[in-house]
Amino acid sequence: MFKIIKQLTSVVxxxxxxxxxxTETMAAKKSKTxxxxxxxxxxxCGVSQGLPGFSNADEAGNWTGIDVDVCRAVAAAxxxxxxxxxxxxxSAKERFTALTSGEIDILSRNTTWTLSRDADIGLTFVGVNFxxxxxxxxxxxxxxxxxxxFKNGTSVCTNLGTTTELNMRDFFDSKxxxxxxxxxxxxxxxxxxxDAGRCDTYTTDKSGLAAQRTKLSAPDDHVVLPETISxxxxxxxxxxxxxVWEDIVRWSLNTMIEAxxxxxxxxxxxxxxxxNNPAIKRLVGAEGxxxxxxxxxxxxxxxxxxQVGNYGESYKRNIADTGILPDRGPNELWTKGGILYxxxxx
Amino acid sequence: MNNIIKRYIPQILVILFVVLIFGxxxxxxxxxxxxxGIDFGFGFLSQESSFDVQFSLxxxxxxxSYARAFLVGLLNTLLVSFISIIICTILGVIIGVARLSSNYxxxxxxxxxxxxxxxxxxxxxxxxxxxxxxxALPMPxxxxxxxxxxxxxVKGYYIPSMVWENLNVFLYCGLAAIISIIVLRNYASKLxxxxxxxxxxxxxxxxxxxxxxxxxxxxxxxxxxxxxPELKKLSKISYIYEGGISLPPELIALVLALSLYTSTxxxxxxxxxxxxxxxxxxxxxxxxxxxxxxxxxxVIMPQALRIIIxxxxxxxxxLTKNSSLAAAIAYPDLVLVFAGTALMQTGKAIEIxxxxxxxxxxxxxxxxxxxxxxxxxxxxxxx
Numbered sequence: 117m118f119k120i121i122k123q124l125t126s127v128v129x130x131x132x133x134x135x136x137x138x139t140e141t142m143a144a145k146k147s148k149t150x151x152x153x154x155x156x157x158x159x160x161c162g163v164s165q166g167l168p169g170f171s172n173a174d175e176a177g178n179w180t181g182i183d184v185d186v187c188r189a190v191a192a193a194x195x196x197x198x199x200x201x202x203x204x205x206x207s208a209k210e211r212f213t214a215l216t217s218g219e220i221d222i223l224s225r226n227t228t229w230t231l232s233r234d235a236d237i238g239l240t241f242v243g244v245n246f247x248x249x250x251x252x253x254x255x256x257x258x259x260x261x262x263x264x265x266f267k268n269g270t271s272v273c274t275n276l277g278t279t280t281e282l283n284m285r286d287f288f289d290s291k292x293x294x295x296x297x298x299x300x301x302x303x304x305x306x307x308x309x310x311d312a313g314r315c316d317t318y319t320t321d322k323s324g325l326a327a328q329r330t331k332l333s334a335p336d337d338h339v340v341l342p343e344t345i346s347x348x349x350x351x352x353x354x355x356x357x358x359x360v361w362e363d364i365v366r367w368s369l370n371t372m373i374e375a376x377x378x379x380x381x382x383x384x385x386x387x388x389x390x391x392n393n394p395a396i397k398r399l400v401g402a403e404g405x406x407x408x409x410x411x412x413x414x415x416x417x418x419x420x421x422x423q424v425g426n427y428g429e430s431y432k433r434n435i436a437d438t439g440i441l442p443d444r445g446p447n448e449l450w451t452k453g454g455i456l457y458x459x460x461x462x
Numbered sequence: 463m464n465n466i467i468k469r470y471i472p473q474i475l476v477i478l479f480v481v482l483i484f485g486x487x488x489x490x491x492x493x494x495x496x497x498x499g500i501d502f503g504f505g506f507l508s509q510e511s512s513f514d515v516q517f518s519l520x521x522x523x524x525x526x527s528y529a530r531a532f533l534v535g536l537l538n539t540l541l542v543s544f545i546s547i548i549i550c551t552i553l554g555v556i557i558g559v560a561r562l563s564s565n566y567x568x569x570x571x572x573x574x575x576x577x578x579x580x581x582x583x584x585x586x587x588x589x590x591x592x593x594x595x596x597x598a599l600p601m602p603x604x605x606x607x608x609x610x611x612x613x614x615x616v617k618g619y620y621i622p623s624m625v626w627e628n629l630n631v632f633l634y635c636g637l638a639a640i641i642s643i644i645v646l647r648n649y650a651s652k653l654x655x656x657x658x659x660x661x662x663x664x665x666x667x668x669x670x671x672x673x674x675x676x677x678x679x680x681x682x683x684x685x686x687x688x689x690x691p692e693l694k695k696l697s698k699i700s701y702i703y704e705g706g707i708s709l710p711p712e713l714i715a716l717v718l719a720l721s722l723y724t725s726t727x728x729x730x731x732x733x734x735x736x737x738x739x740x741x742x743x744x745x746x747x748x749x750x751x752x753x754x755x756x757x758x759x760x761v762i763m764p765q766a767l768r769i770i771i772x773x774x775x776x777x778x779x780x781l782t783k784n785s786s787l788a789a790a791i792a793y794p795d796l797v798l799v800f801a802g803t804a805l806m807q808t809g810k811a812i813e814i815x816x817x818x819x820x821x822x823x824x825x826x827x828x829x830x831x832x833x834x835x836x837x838x839x840x841x842x843x844x845x
Contacts, residue, residue, distance in 0.1 A: 209805070212809060216500070216811075232807075233809070238495070257699045258696075258698050259697055259699075260698075265697065267697070269702045270696055276798065277805075281513045281514075281807075282513055289524060296710075297514050299802075301790070309792070312597045313617075314616060
């Protein structure tokens with residue numbers, strides 16, 4: 117009897133070693149995610165449940181927004197077709213688990229880059245596609261013009277599982293104001309609660325406030341307060357452990373920003389192949405072997421620019437023309453007074 | 463020898479199989495977490511949570527630990543379950559008895575009530591109360607006072623809070639009243655068994671329950687003051703009430719939905735229990751001269767309870783588990799606070815979800831144990 121048990125344990129141990137070994141090799145050099153994406157024929161992208169300007173679906177189910185465009189750029193680079201993306205709407209609460217469990221391959225959902233998220237929970241942030249900060253929205257009739265006029269007992273509506281929840285606590289604590297946080301899982305529920313008068317103020321990233329304001333029953337009766345209480349660099353996220361995939365997503369985003377810097381856009385990209393500027397020629401795949409580094413062909417970046425456009429086009433189409441935030445503020449190129457600055461593609 | 467092998471080998475194989483599967487799952491999770499750079503551990507529980515919670519029974523702020531945030535969520539879950547269980551039991555018994563009434567109107571309205579609330583999904587009922595019924599309430603400054611001192615508003619239900627002096631003396635008096643009632647009951651049943659004398663136990667009990675605490679006010683130095691909520695201006699157009707206790711609308715919506723929904727099932731259990739007692743029992747009890755009240759109390763109910771308790775236990779368990787739907791309407795229960803915000807902020811999905819599951823399991827098993835104990839107590843004791 118004892119002998120059997122001993123034999124069995126050794127079998128178990130052997131299996132254990134085997135499985136451990138096989139998962140280990142899976143995570144080696146080559147990009148498993150890229151291979152799977154090519155096999156599947158579409159990029160799996162996690163987006164919000166509807167935030168105009170960032171990721172929002174129309175009645176026909178077409179997704180638009182600057183977060184959506186990041187995923188489209190990756191699809192254009194890896195599969196050659198920007199439409200080959202499957203969008204998964206996620207709540208703030210679900211988003212990281214969906215990514216770490218492998219349900220999606222890119223999370224492009226107005227997600228704030230923080231140390232603990234980057235280092236602690238198996239995620240890697242690849243860049244910033246929108247520089248934001250947290251603000252407050254109040255009713256115009258309240259006469260409140262600044263956050264210093266909040267009084268004890270103010271009820272605050274916001275989203276569950278966001279940095280907003282933490283910033284809000286830091287803010288009210290430092291001011292010594294007691295408040296009532298009312299947290300909902302879905303953004304629409306927050307808007308509805310604020311609209312119904314359940315809360316005196318609604319707090320989230322300022323871009324979010326501007327976008328959600330359009331959903332209120334009387335948008336003009338509400339105003340966003342001038343103060344910004346936090347830094348919120350929003351950007352796409354990938355799973356930790358696939359550095360090639362990480363690079364593909366990072367440089368797809370960088371390509372869009374650099375294209376704007378060099379004046380390359382969706383309509384002039386093909387002509388730019390004959391440009392005199394080597395930097396521009398590299399950007400449209402006419403010089404160098406940039407794609408090879410990720411296992412892609414040499415037209416990957418040209419396809420991004422032609423099919424999705426550069427960052428400026430994406431911003432104009434999704435955020436400026438829709439009236440959400442006509443002024444680009446910090447999200448202007450560094451050459452034009454903003455802080456958008458990406459490493460050179462060479 | 464041969465028998466032993468036949469008997470034990472399959473069992474050992476099954477156990478090994480289960481162990482192997484669990485071992486593989488754990489190992490798989492561990493390697494995958496290692497690959498993705500996720501640590502496993504419960505150290506985060508002692509870290510500062512740095513988020514606030516809307517409504518808490520204990521002192522809590524963002525500088526407390528995640529463990530305390532867990533406790534806040536747990537207490538909120540227990541609170542909403544406790545209130546709902548009490549309301550659904552009272553409602554359920556009334557409706558259940560009403561369904562057996564000989565009065566056509568009472569019988570049928572009880573029947574309608576059961577069919578209506580039982581057949582609409584619970585989540586929908588929660589949404590109805592929260593998004594439709596409670597959102598239609600007035601703003602604080604426009605609210606009318608109920609009973610002169612309470613205000614039902616879109617921001618919550620404000621009631622006066624009690625300010626006690628020497629509360630402990632009052633509590634001791636209450637405890638003394640309860641103990642003397644138990645002693646009295648034992649004495650009364652002994653008196654009935656040995657001498658056949660009846661004393662009005664209920665009357666004496668009520669008197670004790672009122673008189674003893676009252677004495678504490680007169681002689682124990684106990685005093686009670688009510689703090690009535692007062693309107694306070696937050697800005698030009700927004701107000702709240704201050705000074706009393708505020709019950710958030712999320713709590714009220716959840717209690718309403720849970721207790722109305724579960725009361726229909728309790729009502730059906732009660733009806734089944736009473737109908738399950740054979741008619742002969744009632745007739746026999748009446749023939750020995752018991753009054754209709756005594757028939758119900760001494761003959762029908764003790765037997766009916768035996769049928770009612772087990773399925774009602776199930777309903778209590780369901781209610782407690784259903785209370786996790788709180789997360790849908792921002793009531794800070796265990797799921798929203800711990801498996802929601804805390805999970806998001808720490809990213810410790812496996813740890814937090816297993817703690818939460820274990821907690822619900824423990825709550826359910828505890829309720830089941832209490833109800834089993836009660837069921838044992840009232841079951842037929844053969845002498």
